[in-house]
Amino acid sequence: MNKLFNLLNDQRFQYKLRxxxxxxxxxxxxxxxxxxxxxxxxxxxxxKPDLNEIILTLLIYATFGSMWVRFSKxxxxxxxxVFANWALSNLGKYSPAGIGLITxxxxxxxxxxxxxxxxxxxxEEQFLLPLVALPGLVIGMRVVDNEYFVVxxxxxxxxxxxxxxxxxxxxxKIKKVSLLNQQKLVILIILLTQLLISLIFYNFQVEDYLxxxxxxxxxxxxxxxxxxxxxxIGIRETIFIFLTTSQINFIDQLEIVIHIRLLFIxxxxxxxxxxxxxxxxxxK
Numbered sequence: 001m002n003k004l005f006n007l008l009n010d011q012r013f014q015y016k017l018r019x020x021x022x023x024x025x026x027x028x029x030x031x032x033x034x035x036x037x038x039x040x041x042x043x044x045x046x047x048k049p050d051l052n053e054i055i056l057t058l059l060i061y062a063t064f065g066s067m068w069v070r071f072s073k074x075x076x077x078x079x080x081x082v083f084a085n086w087a088l089s090n091l092g093k094y095s096p097a098g099i100g101l102i103t104x105x106x107x108x109x110x111x112x113x114x115x116x117x118x119x120x121x122x123x124e125e126q127f128l129l130p131l132v133a134l135p136g137l138v139i140g141m142r143v144v145d146n147e148y149f150v151v152x153x154x155x156x157x158x159x160x161x162x163x164x165x166x167x168x169x170x171x172x173k174i175k176k177v178s179l180l181n182q183q184k185l186v187i188l189i190i191l192l193t194q195l196l197i198s199l200i201f202y203n204f205q206v207e208d209y210l211x212x213x214x215x216x217x218x219x220x221x222x223x224x225x226x227x228x229x230x231x232x233i234g235i236r237e238t239i240f241i242f243l244t245t246s247q248i249n250f251i252d253q254l255e256i257v258i259h260i261r262l263l264f265i266x267x268x269x270x271x272x273x274x275x276x277x278x279x280x281x282x283x284k
Contacts (some may be wrong), residue, residue, distance in 0.1 A: 014280070020083050020239070023167055031243065047258075052199060052268065053196065056195060057267045058270070059192060059265060060192050060196060060267075061267050061268070063188055064086075065083050065086045065087060067185040067186065070181075071179050071231070072117075072118075072180070080278065080282065081279075082092075084279045084282060085105060085279070087261075087272060087274045087278065088272055088276060088279060089229075090268035090271045090275070091268065091272035091275075092105075093268070110209060117177050120177055120178075121179055124178060124179045124180075126225075127146030127225065128178075128180070129186065129189075129221075129224075130222070130225065132161050132186065132190075133157070133162055133190045133221050134218065134221055135156070137217055138158040139156040140152075140210065141214050141218075143213065149210065154191060156189060158187055161183055161187050161190075164180075165180045165183055165200060194213065194214075197217050197260070198213040200259060200260055200263075201216070204252065205221045206248060208244050211247075214255075215243045216257075218243070219239035219240035236257075237261070241254075241257070
């Protein structure tokens with residue numbers, strides 16, 4: 001882990017990685033724009049999430065916030081401060097290279113966690129969560145036509161998290177500072193996210209909505225590995241379009257990915273302003 005931190009702290013490495021990922025994001029967005037121009041327009045698109053989608057989205061983000069507070073081991077008073085910084089950091093991820101996300105999280109009370117622990121938690125949030133989610137998603141694709149799909153998928157995700165944790169925690173130093181100490185919340189976030197994405201595809205009346213929802217979630221997790229791009233804009237959507245071109249027409253693809261992106265952005269703006277309000281009250 002020390003070698004990893006040294007590599008990540010190397011300015012030349014950071015610059016090259018950031019440049020590479022920004023180029024990928026620009027190419028991805030350009031690819032989508034080109035497809036839009038070649039095909040039909042989205043003049044009739046309207047962003048109208050239903051109540052269930054809104055509730056699920058807010059619940060997912062609130063669970064993320066709770067996981068971060070528990071990870072930081074804040075007491076009732078300091079926990080509010082940590083949550084406020086987490087909430088505000090949702091806006092920081094849209095800054096260049098996501099630097100606002102890092103600086104806001106690092107601003108939390110020192111008694112609740114040193115900077116090295118915060119950075120480690122951010123690394124796990126970026127890379128570990130998709131790593132533990134992807135095996136269950138792949139298994140889900142294999143059993144998507146089974147009548148017991150929901151049960152099998154949930155068991156696969158639970159097993160993937162527990163098995164990964166068992167081997168990951170062989171290192172006792174990691175065991176003391178890992179987000180996986182909140183395994184129940186990690187599993188809950190993964191399952192709620194899949195439920196939300198499946199609900200959105202269902203509401204768009206897409207055939208094979210469960211399979212396509214799995215494709216989208218896989219695309220989202222893969223996109224998280226492209227660091228330095230604000231909220232992974234363009235990359236997630238491009239991966240999904242590539243994976244599902246033969247199964248759903250392009251304009252439906254585009255409407256769904258825009259709908260999901262706007263839903264998540266709305267939640268992040270909501271929690272961002274909530275963070276501003278909480279911080280202003282704490283500082284009084």
